Amino acid sequence: MTGSNSSVRQSASFHLTGIPGCEDAHHIISIPFCMFYLIGIVGNCTVLHIIHTDKSLHEPMYYFLAMLSLTDMGMSISTLPTVLQIFWFDTSEIEMNACVAQMYFIHTFSLMESAVLLAMALDRYVAICDPLRYASKLTPQRIIYIGVFIVIRCSIVLPVILVRIPTLPFCHSHVLSHSFCLHQDVIRLACADTSFNILYGLFVVTCYWGVDSVGIFSSYAFILHSVLGIASTAGKLKALNTCASHICAVLILYVPMIGLSLVHRFAKHSSPIIHITMANIYLLVPPVLNPIIYSIKTKQIRQGFLRILSPKRVGLAHP
Template identity: 45%
Template sequence: MLAFNNTFFNWPTFSFIGIPGLEAAHIWISIPFCVLYFIALVGNAVLLILVRAEKNLHEPQFYFLAMLALTDLGLSLSTMPSVLAIFWFDVRDIGLNACLTQMFFIHTLSSVESGVLVAMAFDRLVAICAPLNYTKILTHYTVACLSGAALIRGATLLAPLPFFLRTFPFCGANILSHSYCYYPDMLNLACGDITFSSAYGLVFVLCTFAVDVVFILASYMKILDTIMKLETQDRNWRSLHTCACHLCTVLVFYLPLISLAVLHRYTEDTSPILYTTMSNAYLLMTPLLNPLVYSLKSRQIQAALRKRFWVQRVIAGE
């Protein structure tokens, strides 16, 4: 009976990889990883605190920014335990349940982040193309609906994936190609016919990331068309500057995502170090760079940071 289905009675374990060929230097490599994770956690936490505390940031674009920061915190906390466990303690094994849980949160939060980026593109579209109706269209209710839709879409579409993987036996070495659990990676280790599960994964990508990219591109085409019709070059520059933060965030999120997808497609000729680097960059660079981008490019965020820093200095008696 135990041999009938190892998914339910003899659950497999999976093994992570670190950085191939550099195992002896893992403890030193962990130092920059710890610094980057710390910056990502602190940066996104500061953004959440600023948006909550500063009344002049109680606007739709900053509510979406807070949602983005919350999602980035979730992504960092989802991957940090397994990554640092490899570098610090050489702990590479993970059980099926823990792996499926990590995979679900990683993919769900990635989908939510993509949906939030679409909402932010819609916010910029309305702000530039219909500024007089901005407050009527982007109400608190609309912001809540857009954020909730991104969350529900991600969780709903991702819910079947763990159940698909549970139906397969895993009869090989079960060595994962990343420092975390990733659906295509786990599916490649499954024994049996994975055609339907693979097709569903493709449908998920098309219904989320592909649709989101199309909407973002269409939004910016409309934005550029509107800006080109403005009379003065100064107004053109000021209008484009409001989109700079969002465009940087879009590039930071989608470029590693697309690169990792391409590497998964052509893994045979890919350098293991490049593959591992891109897989870590996919989930680490976005939470790390988003707070830095908005701190450097958004005047409102800069003003809020200066205000908070000045208040803290006054309280400290400096």
């Protein structure tokens, strides 16, 4: 009996969910999803290309922006295979190990995104509150250290709970609520005590998302205090304008994340469409909007996009 249970656990698979009630229209629904993925991946690749090729952008602010673009691409690529699998090929089944791997990458890149936004907030804090020592504090070597620390910090925390999932029995429904695997979604299907996973997940959210959000909030509290000390209105607006893109990036990540957490916690029995919509907004919207926001609000990135779209016109305008 024990051997039978073990074999069932190892061979377990899950069934992903597309848009309930719209299975016949999945091919049509796939069009906006593909557009989102295309815009997100191409947009972030373009930002990386602009930063790499334009030596005037080899500065701390743009190095952090490159990290954000890489993280956004990681989030998009993590969910892309299963979303296309459902909408293009009408295949909803995913093996246990593949599901755990997808969980790892989705949640790891989400943690990295939050950590990168914290690093960008500290960058803006130093640039506005201590501009004379900006170059000496944020040297290329220190930026590399920050990037390596973010990767290590976010990649080592999740295996502790994810390695337990293949050992759990799933004796009832194997149908997940989304087009991809999320830890909180898989855990609710287990027929065993999942207190450790729940408590450890709460620990990760508190010590990672919580600490990052407090750090971002504190940085902007100091930035606002410093900006209010600037005498001229033009100076205040110029200082705040350098933070506008970052503030938008923070909001489009944290607002959907908080919304998804609240839905999973307090609206478990609400319409599946709400859960699916919140999860897709949380994982699809930031990679799409971040390059758009930075291309609109940041002059150097905007000019880089224009050089790629119409190089002759930009070349004539800026000889």
